[in-house]
Amino acid sequence: MSGVRVLVGTRKGAFILTSDAKRERWDISGPHFAGWEIYHLKGSPADPNRLYASQTSGWFGQIIQRSDDGGKTWHQPGTPPGEPTTTPEGMPKGESNKFVYDTSAETGKPLTTHQWYDGTPHPWEFKRVWHLEPSLTDPDTVYAGVEDAALFRSTDGGQSWQELSGLRGHGSGPHWQPGAGGMCLHTILLDPKNSNRIFIAISSAGAFRTDDAGKTWQPINRGLHSLYIPNPTAEVGHCVHRIAMNRSRPGVLFMQKHWDVMRSDDAGESWHEISGDLPTDFGFAIDVHAHEPDTIYVVPIKSDSEHFPPDGKLRVYRSRTGGNEWEPLTKGLPQNDCYVNVLRDAMAIDSLDKCGIYFGTTGGQVYASADAGDSWAPIVRDLPAVVSVEVQTLP
């Protein structure tokens, strides 16, 4: 019988929530990596037992964890469970937490500077992995979006990482600037119909696309309008919070920007606003129905700076028309005195029929809907603050 596995990253560890296809009763495992910030976990579409996790700490830096058994056991790639961590010669088998910007003469780009918050030049410094995106076809290939913004790829199951430096080396790099959360590459979308095409998004640089598997990149921000930057229609500098697509229609993209919900029908070449009748067009998360490519979900958040739901009501908004007309989904969600946030990587959608929607809050709740958003119930209520939510639909 099919089922789902929900992967939850929190400020103090990871949790794995599993259920059968009814999605009514849940088994909870965790905390895994207790005490560490887990920015993101994600499973391989090619092998659902292969999971990757970004474990990080302001004190001790970055760790990459991998599971080959669906999250029952974990190890740092290069060090299989129960085996020595070094070769007979004493060398480490993998340096899975070594993320070094590529400055080589052959493939690298000079490590110049980006802009600091005050506009002064600031050197590029690796801080953490925000997002891990496993390949659609190869369990050993995985992409990592990092802070300070860059894209890395591993082709050996996370044992070693190489930067796709054409992105950071794009001519606009010295003008990129951090958002409030840091200068992070937080979104990676792999085109299921074109293996050479990848979309990424950076706060606060904007969205970029490659059509040659990561060698070269172009900014795809035409149509974005951001009043908080000196030139509201600049080529780069937009605070894109999240991009989403439906796998059956990868040329159509939906974006939650710092302000404005946007849509592109030409793979990012141009964008138009679809905020319509939302109570506020600020937010972080956005996702698309698994089977209805014009049904999209956002969680409107009050801003600037408040970052909680308007009127203390936690409402997911759904558009069945590809934007502009939105309906609030409230059944089972708190409709008074709710002041949590839903972060950019904290919403996910399974591919069962009816498809399930999941999101986590900074208050530690993970809510699930087994009917495409019509009704909701908490899976758990009292986790640490939720940073990320992913879901796997299991055979």
Place this chain on the structure above:
Amino acid sequence: MIRVTLPPHLRKLAQVDGEVKLDVEGRVTQRSVLDALETRYPMLRGTIRDHVTQRRRAFVRFFACGEDLSHEPPDSPLPDAVTTGSQPFMIVGAIAGG
């Protein structure tokens, strides 16, 4: 035998309880102790010192014999009490906030 104490996060990562005991060849310095530690526990590479620059991470501190050694040059000899194993070399996570 050199005794090293690790903060809880790193003990968990290295899967050790209590102190770590290391054999260090040659002069006993911050660098030689950390080299020996990372050789035995490669999962700690990058968590105490930066992978590339080998500089101490900003929120990690080194103490021994009641002294803060965090800002000592990495090749300076550690106190005799550390060298003889009567006192541990302490790796501590800095307290930054409450």
